[in-house]
Amino acid sequence: MNWPQSFIKPKYLSLTYLLSLFLTLFFLSCEINYDGDERLLVTGRILNENNLPIPNQDVEFWIYKGSGAGGDDDLISLTATDNNGQFLMLIPSPNNEDGFELKISDPDTIYQHKILHRILDKNFTNYEYNIGDIVLYQHHVITNAYITFNKTTVNTSLMDVKFKGDADYLVWINEPETYYGDYEPTLAHDYYKNVPLNSTLTITYTIRDNSTETLSTHEATVTINNENLEYIINY
């Protein structure tokens, strides 16, 4: 019996067809989709180290999904701060994003640039997210602090390191899913921070005693003067 060729090898089983279908589905799955009938409002104010508003700072709002070659991101809005340092953006609402990112840069390069990373849906209330005040430091008032956690005791591990008073360009609005402060006990613990001159940097961290399975919270206060600083915390 002679079966029709199309029955033996249907079109939808051809390698080219399946590959095209796979690639189409793959790229569609990476694409950011939007709800046109939903608009999100993002507002904020940019100040300098003396709490004075900075006008004419470029502000960009990005949406991202995934990362690397399979990821997608959209520059969905851009604006500049007004004379009061305020900015406002209205964007169509994405419906499959991983997060948002706000980028600030100074066209005159007097002030540092800043990235507010991992803004999430949960930060919006009634379609609105007011970021509040964002402080940018002039480049000449920033120095560096190199903080090292030095493990001196067996059976302890370092957790949940947080800094207050730094001037880092990258600010995590929500902590990363895999947080780099959640260390394995054997790893080195180094932090390279931008800090304002003549300021105080407060470091909080938790030490876990693995033998007793107890946690203890600690705080270190570091005084920053006019030069780079190396600071070691033993635990």
Add this chain to the structure above:
Amino acid sequence: MRVLFIIVFIWPFVAFAQKQSAENTVRFSANFSTYLKYDNNLGTHFLGDATEAKFPGFGFQFDFLKYQNLKFGLGVEFMPYDVVDITMAGNIDKTDTRAYFGKFLYEIKLGESWRIAPNLGIGSSIVRQKTSTTNLDSFKGIKYYAGTNITYKLTEVIGLFLGVNYAFAKYNVNTAEAFESYFRNSTQMQILFGLSFTVPNKK
């Protein structure tokens, strides 16, 4: 929306059909209009503030029912827009509006060649947006029309017409309270210019 559709599009057939036995009957009377249009947006709202109409838009209307001087027709129109304020609209390449409408026109003859037709209409309006790579979806609403067409008949079949419409739309958009009105309402003065084609009645 279904109720609206029934009232606007189905009701005229039913209502007028019932009068066919009367002396003044509803009859089929075909008149096509095809036109270029420009939307002049009025007031502060999304379409007028963050975008700008890009001439020409175009439209098509088919009037097919006539009862004495009253006509009823259906139409579709399209208007492309450019985003002029990214802050308010988003970083979007293309915006366009589409509308599907029904209109009642009351035609008044002014001499042999001139016709003036005040009209009222209602329809569905869609604002569609996209970037170069991504379809940003759309938002929809109801659009109301009030206007007048003036037609100069070049022949029994062909006429030139000029139309002016006041159009008000209410869109379904969810956003921050301070900007609800900005996205939900739009008012426009529409200018239409085109040709109308009338299918002569059989004697």
